[in-house]
Amino acid sequence: MKKVPFIIVLLFLSAGLFAQEMIIPIETNDNLMLLQTSREGLLNTVYFGKPLEGTEEYSNVAASYNFRDANGGIYNATYTTSGTWNLVEPALEMIQSDGNTSLELKYVSHKQEATSDNAVLTSILLEDAQYNFQVVLYYKAWTKENVIEQWTEIKHTQKEAVVLKKFASANLYFTNKEYYLTSFGNEWAKEMQRNEEKLTRGIKSIDTKLGTRAYLLQSPNFILSCDGKAAENTGTVVIGQLAWSSNFRYDFEVVANGNLRFLAGINPFASEYTLQPGETFKTPSLIYVVSHKGTGEASRNLHSWARDYRVLDGNGERLTLLNNWEATYFDFDENKLTALFKDAKELGVDLFLLDDGWFANKYPRNGDNAGLGDWQENKKKLPNGIGYLVEEATKEGVKFGIWIEPEMVNPKSELYENHPEWVIRQPERPEKYFRNQLVLDLANPEVQDFVFGIVDKLLDNNPELAFIKWDCNSVIYNAHSAYLETQKVPQTHIYIEYTKGLYSVMQRVRAKFPKIPIMMCSGGGGRGDYELFKYFTEFWPSDDTDPLERIYMQWNYSYFFPAIVTDCHVTDWGKQPLKYRVDVASMGKLGFDIVAGELNEKDKQFAQDAVKNYNSFKDLVWHGDMYRLVNPYENDIAALMYVNNDKSRAIVFNYLVNNRYMSTATTRPVVFAGLDANKKYRLKELNVYPGRRSWIDTEKVYSGDFLMKVGMNPNVSLRNTSVLIEATEVL
Known part of the structure; x- marks a missing residue:
């Protein structure tokens, strides 16, 4: 198969010269997507399947299909617009600055170039010349791994702002015969509950509207099987997710001719975006892997890509740990903690992790109803501060890590008293709490500074701090930003600006502290996406650590994530013996949440030997x-x-x-x-x-x-x- 040449290729064609259709291949080793212009200059998807040996035959593909859609609109448009003659679900819906709701995009040019991370980036410029409106479609293809990252940039040069009502990241089209979708419903402690169903005529939509902790009820991960039910070693499958840490929406639409349209992007719910002249709106990426040999090959390729190109330190090491949460909850002091350091040393793990409850003085953090936001050490529990604990852990021969939840605040806190304007809440409505807390407004640059400052102060004051667990336990209720109001920015921007603010904070954290491991936690599986994995080394899949339940959860997570990012802890959940619990937790990044000092002699000996065994084979699990x-x-x-x-x-x-x-x-x-x-x-x-x-x-x-x-x-x-x-x- 002829590959895309590893040089920059620029192709320009004016809208009036479409006597010959333009063909644009998006190629990997084992898959080919062909885009082709019509004689009117519209860009369509004409093929998605196994690669062809000869590029000279690309021009014969479109004529081999006879799908008539005169009554249905533009079924196979590569980026479907609304307001003209399209009658199916649009990828882009908007209101022009003059109030007109129509948009028709035509091909202008494209280029393909090699990137520094072994991919080929294709960008395609489409334009509605009548309205000075441009869309650039991006396809970044990792040839060896068969992974594609797809996103869109939208801009215009009209005199006044336009309003984007829907703005998908990707618009895919499949011409197979039978489609099955495997999606994963979530609840607290019931994450990744699989649901496989045949897609039939109409639209199947999957979405979330929670803002933060966005995946509490619905995972963004999906498996699309294109020729019957998904199988491990046979069949065409697409496995992926939207790399976005907030509200998303997927539309799977089986149209009249039996083909499938798939739209993925930010959920347009309460998110109309006012785009100013000259401003560029970049959608998040849809990341997906294609395999014609089943889900096994697909997930192995996705794991390899993630370790090499996306997860922070994906090919590096991870720290085994002992966490105090289930051993002490909020009830601890320095003496209890330093005694647990000895347990960590005896177990043979690398690190002791101090969880929730170590901070706040005016409203001490002795439960989840107070103190959140006041990030000073609690003087009663920790009179000598975090620095003392770091030193004592080091003396014992283990590293020290700490829990934070910097995006949130308890109403019972000094932070809330001093800065109520930093909180996301409707000013005219009663406050609604999730886990006795509210969400800070990361659309506000002052709040971004505050959140970054929490991490900055901890690590500047304690340079030997070796690990951070970053939690996020609340959804967004009563969405309203006082900051956006002062800036005269529409409130429908809040979910997007919050998420961009979070990314901005993490970019600052990683610019100053590039190496410290940080766990992404969100009340269990409320977060876990490939945009945040640019900044986090691992994630917490679920608060349910019952090993029997974890077998199913970790099985389902394994389709999408390499084991090196999956934190698996041994706890007292479940009725299984310690061996079973440790064995299950050894399928990811091993940790313990037990009172190790209370183990009987056989269990203690087993746990110590199991940690040694894990250290002997963990490289297989993490990188194999x-x-x-x-x-x-x-x-x-x-x-x-x-x-x-x-x-x-x-x-x-x-x-x-x-x-x-x-x-x-x-x-x-x-x-x-x-x-x-x-x-x-x-x-x-x-x-x-x-x-x-x-x-x-x-x-x-x-x-x-x-x-x-x-x-x-x-x-x-x-x-x-x-x-x-x-x-x-x-x-």
């Missing part, structure tokens, strides 16, 4: 290729596997997920994947509980071919509910 082997939704067990780059080592996690009585162990072997068929491997069971013996013969040698065709039975049962198997190449 992930293979989902046995689906827990369809079987009594779950199995998932990580393989390193040279296929010399792998780790296989096996879990019982059906606790009903079973008279025998697993009846069938688990078939491995991702190994080298020609290599030889020895198997070893890890995390064997003290006093038990593994059944695996560590002297026996298996071929990769055998393990990937016949497999190995992990003998999971009610007596042996969790089995970790290491495969190591025999040299």
Whole structure:
């Protein structure tokens, strides 16, 4: 297949010279999207599928389809507008400065160029010349990973402002036969609840309107299968998300000819945007990976792309930790904390994390109803300050981290008393609280300075501070910005300006403190997107740490995120034994939320050995290729596997997920994947509980071919509910 040349290519064509249609390929190694102009200069999507060997045949593609849409509008428009002859859901809806609601965009020019991060960037200029209105479509394609990042820039040179009513980031078009959508509903402690459905005639919309903690009720992650239900190793799938930390909306529209239109972008709900002359509005990115070999290949490619190009320090290391939250909640002092440092050292983890409750004096933070916003150490709990705790942790041989929630405020706080104008709230309405708190107005530059200052002061005063947990527990109620009002900016900008303000703060944090690990937390899975991952090293998937529930959640998250960003803690949630809990948490970035000093001797010995084992294979989990082997939704067990780059080592996690009585162990072997068929491997069971013996013969040698065709039975049962198997190449 001929690739896009790695030079800048500029192509210009005036609107009056469309005797020959212009063809624009968006190419990766395994997928091809063809855009083509009509004789009238309109830009359409004519192909989305497997690549063609010869570029000379691109011109034959459009004529091979016979979809008549005279009564339906412009079904396959690459960026569908409203107000003219389109009758389907628009990507862009607006009001011109003279009140006219029509827009018709025609092709002007395009260019394709190599970028410094191994991608090819295509930009296409469209224009409505009658109204001096321009749209630039961007497609950034990582050829090897089959990942595309797509966004739009909108601008105009009219004399007065225009109003954008809807402004999608992407407008995709598919001509397959049968479409299934897998989406993921959220609730607190019930994140990533999968729902697979066949898309039928009409529009299926998925959205959120919460502002902050935006994914509390609906995840932005999706799997679109284009030829039947999504399968792990077969079929065409598109896996992705909108990289935006606030309100989003997806429209999946099956039109009259059976084809599918997919629109993705900022939710237009309460978000009309007044665009001034000369101002450019940039939409967030839709990031998606395409595979014609199922969800397994798609997610592995997305993981590789994320580690290499998007997640902060994606190819680096992470810190294991002991968190005090479930051990103490708000009830602690210096003595309790320093005793926990010893527990962290005994466990063998890298870091102790101090959670909520360490701050505020006039309104001390002894519960979630006071103190939030007053970021000074509580003198009663911590008379010697954070610096003392950092020093004591260092003496004990562990690093020290801290929890903050800088975007929020309790009404019972000095901050609220001094700056009520910094709070998002309707001035004429009663205040409505979520978790006894309100959201600070990050559209306001003074609030941005305040939030940045919290981090800046903590790290300047405590340069040895090694980790930050950044929480965000409230949604936006009664959306109103006093700052936007003083600036005479419409209140419909608030959700967008808040999010831009958050990004501005994080850019400042990373400019001054580029390396400190920061966890993205939001009452569980309320945040987790590839825009914030430019600034955060990891995220908290759910407050539900029951290991059985976590198997399903982490399975679903694995479609979208590499394991290195997924924080998985061992807690007292659930009825499973400690081994099961630790094994499940070892599938991501391991942490503990337990009173380690109260473990019995066998549990303590197991936990210490498990941390050592984890340190021996964590590089596999963080940086290896992930293979989902046995689906827990369809079987009594779950199995998932990580393989390193040279296929010399792998780790296989096996879990019982059906606790009903079973008279025998697993009846069938688990078939491995991702190994080298020609290599030889020895198997070893890890995390064997003290006093038990593994059944695996560590002297026996298996071929990769055998393990990937016949497999190995992990003998999971009610007596042996969790089995970790290491495969190591025999040299």
